Amino acid sequence: MNSKLAIVTGGARGIGRGCAHALAEKGFDIAIVDLLVPEMQRTQAEIVAMGRRVEIYEADVSDFARAQAVVGDIHAAFGRIDFLLNNAGKANPKGILEITEDEFDRTIAINLKSCFNYIKAVAPIMLAQEAGGRIVSMSSLNALSGGVTSAVSKHSYAAAKAGILGLTRSLAKEFGPKIPINALCPGVIKTELGNALTRAREPELVKGIALNRLGSPQDVAQMVVFLATSEPCFLTGQHYVIDGFQWSC
Numbered sequence: 001m002n003s004k005l006a007i008v009t010g011g012a013r014g015i016g017r018g019c020a021h022a023l024a025e026k027g028f029d030i031a032i033v034d035l036l037v038p039e040m041q042r043t044q045a046e047i048v049a050m051g052r053r054v055e056i057y058e059a060d061v062s063d064f065a066r067a068q069a070v071v072g073d074i075h076a077a078f079g080r081i082d083f084l085l086n087n088a089g090k091a092n093p094k095g096i097l098e099i100t101e102d103e104f105d106r107t108i109a110i111n112l113k114s115c116f117n118y119i120k121a122v123a124p125i126m127l128a129q130e131a132g133g134r135i136v137s138m139s140s141l142n143a144l145s146g147g148v149t150s151a152v153s154k155h156s157y158a159a160a161k162a163g164i165l166g167l168t169r170s171l172a173k174e175f176g177p178k179i180p181i182n183a184l185c186p187g188v189i190k191t192e193l194g195n196a197l198t199r200a201r202e203p204e205l206v207k208g209i210a211l212n213r214l215g216s217p218q219d220v221a222q223m224v225v226f227l228a229t230s231e232p233c234f235l236t237g238q239h240y241v242i243d244g245f246q247w248s249c
Ligand SMILES: NC(=O)c1ccc[n+]([C@@H]2O[C@H](COP(=O)([O-])OP(=O)(O)OC[C@H]3O[C@@H](n4cnc5c(N)ncnc54)[C@H](O)[C@@H]3O)[C@@H](O)[C@H]2O)c1
Pocket: 009, 010, 011, 012, 013, 014, 015, 016, 033, 034, 035, 036, 059, 060, 061, 062, 087, 088, 089, 090, 091, 110, 138, 139, 140, 141, 185, 186, 187, 188, 189, 190, 191, 193, 194
């Protein structure tokens, strides 16, 4: 029997890289989809050294046709798809007076339509598998509160991330027991690169977080692993906030 296979979009670096590591530690083989080839190769080498199989796919997640092709290639390579983590995303700091129509559309395409693209591609495969499958999509605290980190992200990003919650709830009903699907709403997560504005504001941000620190990719990854592996599973159509209880920023 092949190992379970997890697709991680945006797995080259940051939260996605942390989640790919954590899933590999739990025995998943990994397919990474990203634009950044050298960073994907680094993550691939790290996880291969853990004894797991990793394949990388260069693709823009907002491209529907490419998503169908990539998932077809992944299925052909691994013979199964057990878990999809829709993690790739990009914030947009522009306000309503500055943003162009193209920039708004692009933010929605990268953050929301990308989830549709990959869910549409994996759904027939997971529904046909005896074991079904599971899906988690990366929303944001911004979906619930608007521009929490307003220097980094504003309405277009928050709208896209809120759209993920509607997609998740609706698809939970369509998929039923075969494919539990959930979303995560991280607060401020400190990645290896991080955002310069977030880094500069860290002391101020931390004051508004009950647990007195920013989150890490590992904080998000432990929830991803739980939703990917917990048995029995009675969780679908939900979103989970991972923010150390952040009440002001
Ligand atoms: N870091 C945070 O504080 C935070 C908070 C809430 C939600 N999130 C969400 O978590 C996810 C990961 O964020 P991160 O902080 O690790 O960011 P990051 O920029 O470090 O990583 C994002 C990854 O997605 C990839 N990506 C971006 N656009 C892509 C595209 N069009 N096609 C393919 N790949 C693409 C990037 O190349 C990168 O590897 C994102 O969806 C982000 O919106 C992050």
